[in-house]
Amino acid sequence: xxxxxxxxxxxxxxxxxxxxxxxxxxxxxxxxxxxxxxxxxxxxxxxxxxxxxxxxxxxxxxxxxxxxxxxxxxxxxxxxxxxxxxxxxxxxxxxxxxxxxxxxxxxxxxxxxxxxxxxxxxxxxxxxxxxxxxxxxxxxxxxxxxxxxxxxxxxxxxxxxxxxxxxxxxxxxxxxxxxxxxxxxxxxxxxxxxxxxxxxxxxxxxxxxxxxxxxxxxxxxxxxxxxxxxxxxxxxxxxxxxxxxxxxxxxxxxxxxxxxxxxxxxxxxxxxxxxxxxxxxxxxxxxxxxxx
Ligand code: NVA
Numbered sequence: 001x002x003x004x005x006x007x008x009x010x011x012x013x014x015x016x017x018x019x020x021x022x023x024x025x026x027x028x029x030x031x032x033x034x035x036x037x038x039x040x041x042x043x044x045x046x047x048x049x050x051x052x053x054x055x056x057x058x059x060x061x062x063x064x065x066x067x068x069x070x071x072x073x074x075x076x077x078x079x080x081x082x083x084x085x086x087x088x089x090x091x092x093x094x095x096x097x098x099x100x101x102x103x104x105x106x107x108x109x110x111x112x113x114x115x116x117x118x119x120x121x122x123x124x125x126x127x128x129x130x131x132x133x134x135x136x137x138x139x140x141x142x143x144x145x146x147x148x149x150x151x152x153x154x155x156x157x158x159x160x161x162x163x164x165x166x167x168x169x170x171x172x173x174x175x176x177x178x179x180x181x182x183x184x185x186x187x188x189x190x191x192x193x194x195x196x197x198x199x200x201x202x203x204x205x206x207x208x209x210x211x212x213x214x215x216x217x218x219x220x221x222x223x224x225x226x227x228x229x230x231x232x233x234x235x236x237x238x239x240x241x242x243x244x245x246x247x248x249x250x251x252x253x254x255x256x257x258x259x260x261x262x263x264x265x266x267x268x269x270x271x272x273x274x275x276x277x278x279x280x281x282x283x284x285x286x287x288x289x290x291x292x
Contacts, residue, residue: 004112004119006105008129008173009198013206016136016176017149023137026063036066040096043069044122045078047102048234052271053122053130057099066096079107088114103235125235128165131270132173135227142266142290143224152178152207155262157223159216159251160278161241162190166229166270175199175208182211184219186247216251223261226288227268228253228278242277254280258288266290 004010011019026033036042042061046054054070061068071078078087079102088111091098098115100108101122112119121129136151144150158170162185171191174181181199183191190212191199199210213219220226231248232238240246258265267279267289275281284291 002112002116002118004115005129006108006112006119006121006124007127008132008169009176009202010129011176013149013176013178016133016173019133020137020140020149023133024140030063034065036061036064036096039065039067041067041069041094042097042099043071043091043095044099045071045076045101046073046122047079047100048123049073050101050122053101057122061097069095084110085114087111088119092116123165123234125233126165127169127172128270129169129173131166132169135170135268135270136173136177138268138290139225139266143264149177153180154224155180155182155222156225156227157182157184157220157261159184159219159226159228159253159257160248161185161229161231161233162212163192164229164233166227166233167191168195170227171195171199171210172202175202175206175210178206178208180209180211182213182219182223184213184216184251186251187214189247190214216257218260220253220257220261220265223265225266225268226253226258226261229270230272230274231278242274248278252276252278252280253283255282255286258283258286 044057058068058070084107092115097118099120099122103125105124105126108121108124140150143154145153156174156179158167162183167183171181203209232241267283269291273279273284
């Protein structure tokens with residue numbers, strides 16, 4: 001059966017470690033595995049704009065021996081002139097993988113249900129699982145626990161919009177890795193009940209945990225990793241989110257917040273970043289930042 005990667009928990013805890021191990025091996029020896037050699041084509045659709053994801057998929061597919069075919073917003077019939085199902089049935093005859101950045105998670109699910117080749121989520125309104133693979137790899141490089149999968153037991157704290165795609169992915173991927181995930185977010189912008197229930201069920205098997213708090217002053221206490229993301233995600237209106245009345249203003253990651261984290265804590269941000277909003281410049285450009 002074809003495997004797809006639509007959300008963080010599509011990888012079991014042991015498969016997650018396998019992928020991170022493989023990524024480390026490829027980083028050390030970039031052209032050692034060429035599964036797309038031919039070259040086979042990987043198509044990468046964007047319904048939302050992108051810099052990093054576009055370049056990383058294009059270079060990644062090429063590095064694996066394949067041919068990246070990038071389709072920018074507005075350049076295809078996908079989902080408006082041609083159904084998602086018909087698109088999948090045509091593409092599976094020509095490409096090796098389908099990568100898609102889009103709005104609704106249900107669109108990705110429909111594509112996967114109709115595709116004999118793997119479908120990969122390159123960000124949806126609900127999740128950004130590939131970003132989490134990169135972040136967990138970075139966390140392991142900097143904060144490896146020295147045992148097990150190198151991540152379990154670490155405390156990862158996220159400040160800001162606790163109901164967006166990044167927050168959902170930090171919750172699910174972090175708990176999948178056995179980490180203690182803390183979401184620090186204002187009431188009304190905290191993880192949905194379904195995400196909390198899924199994380200709690202998963203935590204019982206991985207030893208991880210999820211805590212949700214609205215207190216920015218104590219939220220980062222003891223954290224090994226502190227993270228934030230934009231207050232206005234793609235597709236959202238900035239009104240009431242990015243202005244002075246924004247409920248996220250008290251949730252900026254400042255140096256004071258970093259000072260409450262554990263000794264040697266690192267700072268991460270998926271980018272694009274807005275200095276002076278979700279993060280202070282001295283943090284993202286400071287010594288704790290491993291963003292770049
Ligand atoms: N939450 C952000 C992540 C960008 C990579 C967005 O969806 O715009």
